[in-house]
Amino acid sequence: MDLVTVRTVRMPSHRADLSLAAGERPLAGGTWLFSEEQPDLTGLVDLTTLGWPDVEYSDDTLTIAATCTIASLLRLAPDPGWRAWPLVDRCANALLASFKVWNSATVGGNVAVGLPAGAMTALLVTLDATAVVWTADGGERRVPVSELVLGVRTLDLGDGDVIRAFEVPRRALTATTGYRRVSLSPHGRSGALVTARWSTDGFVLVVTAATPRPLVLRFGTVPSAETLDAALAGYDDWYDDPHGSPDWRRAVSTRFAHELRDEAAIDTDSVAGGAA
Ligand SMILES: Cc1cc2nc3c(=O)[nH]c(=O)nc-3n(C[C@H](O)[C@H](O)[C@H](O)COP(=O)(O)OP(=O)(O)OC[C@H]3O[C@@H](n4cnc5c(N)ncnc54)[C@H](O)[C@@H]3O)c2cc1C
Known part of the structure; x- marks a missing residue:
């Protein structure tokens, strides 16, 4: 649907360009944002232009960017020891959405909408993931995904906070x-x-x-x-x-x-x- 109140769409390339003005909201895949009226929305800030790599690996963590699409996550080749990985496919299929939506909808967008049926939230909570939140004041904080979603459409995010990524411990992936x-x-x-x-x-x-x-x-x-x-x-x-x-x-x-x-x-x- 057309978002008739939107006057600006910004495409940041660095964190410094990301700070959200009043009326602005992050745009990820847009599959929810463009699906219903957003009366107070005057500007969109496209997170996908920040160029965050879909996934990053360290010895003990798999980091999934908030902007990683569900389709990209499904394409990821798991390490041989990741017995938990079939859950990714199952949770993706739990969404009432086709592969066309998977190609745009992001992992972070699904969590940020905060619907009870947010299957990426279910996946990340089951894998003991921690959300990395970029706070509006330029800082960063970490919060378990199980504590990030507080209720229906309610998250532990302040005005202007943006979810940067989800850190999944490798030990959970081997369960x-x-x-x-x-x-x-x-x-x-x-x-x-x-x-x-x-x-x-x-x-x-x-x-x-x-x-x-x-x-x-x-x-x-x-x-x-x-x-x-x-x-x-x-x-x-x-x-x-x-x-x-x-x-x-x-x-x-x-x-x-x-x-x-x-x-x-x-x-x-x-x-x-x-x-x-
Ligand atoms: C056909 C269809 C079926 C669906 N089925 C389901 C379902 O079964 N279960 C379910 O839970 N949902 C469902 N949805 C809604 C679903 O949650 C979203 O479509 C999708 O996951 C949102 O991701 P997105 O990247 O498109 O987010 P967007 O639409 O771009 O953004 C969604 C919201 O999150 C905010 N946001 C996005 N990324 C971030 C971030 N990194 N940090 C902070 N805020 C952010 C945006 O400002 C916006 O308010 C469905 C949608 C469609 C179109």
Whole structure:
């Protein structure tokens, strides 16, 4: 859609050009920005002209630029030991979007929109990623992605803050991941998306789409079914919108959580058995 209030589109090449004036907002892939009215928007600042490399590697971290498109992430050849990598494909397919949208939509844009069904948020939270935020005053801060998304369309970002990248620890990439998703119709938006990661470091369960913000449950080992039930029983903020009622979301998320727990229990038993 035409954004009729927009008067300027800036194309920064350095961080110094990035500072956002009142009424300006970052433009990434534009797939959400141009999909609905933006009444207060008077200017766009195109992040893609900053030339951030899609990914960078260090000994212990994979850094994914906020401007990396979902398509580019899917094309990345994982290291042989990255057992978690199938989760990238699954989360990309969890979006109610075709490959045409994948070619423009960015990882950072999906997180920044802050929708419950933000599958890149689910991916990054499951992989224990940290967001690198360039703050409006020229500084930088790091915040776990699990704490960056605070609620529906609400992020822990100040005015003028921009997400620069996501740092994914390599140790998370070598863990095993699991995934379950459901929607009310075959091509509907996710009603519940439950992901998990497990290794000898423990078991992490992440619920998105069914909750206004990511629900993250961490355990030192694969929990018993009773322990998992007790942890889920302590949570009472299930999302309510046309994509599912809170009761239904709680029920399917609980079932998926148990399925993933069972998968992890069998997996870790067989690892322990193999090592014995
Ligand atoms: C067909 C279709 C299906 C979709 N399905 C889903 C779905 O199933 N689940 C879901 O969650 N979403 C869905 N979306 C919306 C989706 O979140 C976005 O389209 C996409 O992920 C946004 O990425 P983008 O790069 O295009 O962001 P843009 O549209 O460019 O920007 C989105 C917002 O984030 C801000 N922003 C972008 N990058 C940054 C940054 N680095 N730092 C700070 N702010 C930033 C922008 O200012 C803007 O407010 C769908 C969209 C379409 C068109």
